[in-house]
Amino acid sequence: DSGVTQTPKHLITATGQRVTLRCSPRSGDLSVYWYQQSLDQGLQFLIQYYNGEERAKGNILERFSAQQFPDLHSELNLSSLELGDSALYFCASSRQVNTEAFFGQGTRLTVV
Amino acid sequence: GESVGLHLPTLSVQEGDNSIINCAYSNSASDYFIWYKQESGKGPQFIIDIRSNMDKRQGQRVTVLLNKTVKHLSLQIAATQPGDSAVYFCADPPFNAGGTSYGKLTFGQGTILTVHP
Numbered sequence: 001d002s003g004v005t006q007t008p009k010h011l012i013t014a015t016g017q018r019v020t021l022r023c024s025p026r027s028g029d030l031s032v033y034w035y036q037q038s039l040d041q042g043l044q045f046l047i048q049y050y051n052g053e054e055r056a057k058g059n060i061l062e063r064f065s066a067q068q069f070p071d072l073h074s075e076l077n078l079s080s081l082e083l084g085d086s087a088l089y090f091c092a093s094s095r096q097v098n099t100e101a102f103f104g105q106g107t108r109l110t111v112v
Numbered sequence: 113g114e115s116v117g118l119h120l121p122t123l124s125v126q127e128g129d130n131s132i133i134n135c136a137y138s139n140s141a142s143d144y145f146i147w148y149k150q151e152s153g154k155g156p157q158f159i160i161d162i163r164s165n166m167d168k169r170q171g172q173r174v175t176v177l178l179n180k181t182v183k184h185l186s187l188q189i190a191a192t193q194p195g196d197s198a199v200y201f202c203a204d205p206p207f208n209a210g211g212t213s214y215g216k217l218t219f220g221q222g223t224i225l226t227v228h229p
Binding site: 002042045058094099101102103105106 | 146155205217
């Protein structure tokens with residue numbers, strides 16, 4: 001158990017819908033990362049937050065947004081969902097930005 | 113950090129053999145690297161890390177070697193076991209610059225390690 005909690009574990013929704021994925025980082029970790037992993041693909045970096053502030057953006061679609069709350073948990077919002085958004089979404093947290101990041105078990109999103 | 117890449121997408125070994133997984137990076141300013149293992153359906157799991165002031169670091173059955181001259185690192189797994197079968201990623205966390213940290217922890221494509229009994 002990495003200490004990073006992601007909910008829900010599985011999510012099935014229809015195209016055009018909006019979902020929210022939640023991540024609780026390890027206790028004391030200030031940095032949160034979000035990744036997308038499609039079938040047979042590597043980990044695509046989406047966005048990173050540090051102590052409530054956005055620090056870096058990857059190839060995150062405009063339909064996707066995220067935030068980190070004062071209690072340091074983070075949410076990833078995916079809207080106007082398309083079939084191609086079906087993937088595993090991982091959250092990771094780290095104490096600081098350049099220390100090891102620990103991953104949650106992911107949310108498997110299926111868009112039908 | 114900038115992009116990292118892996119030389120081989122797959123590696124098959126016999127149980128008990130040693131495995132070597134390679135990774136190249138492009139950002140000469142990178143000063144910290146992490147290896148992760150990802151089993152099917154699970155999140156990546158931290159294996160070992162190394163900072164640029166070191167050439168080698170050893171863990172339990174794993175060794176990471178860093179060659180800054182050619183911007184290459186490798187993960188060596190001794191006496192590979194079936195439970196080592198997974199995808200292995202190297203990652204390149206951002207570096208600190210003047211107290212400000214940059215995000216974008218990027219991963220290579222991954223090497224699929226298959227261990228045959």
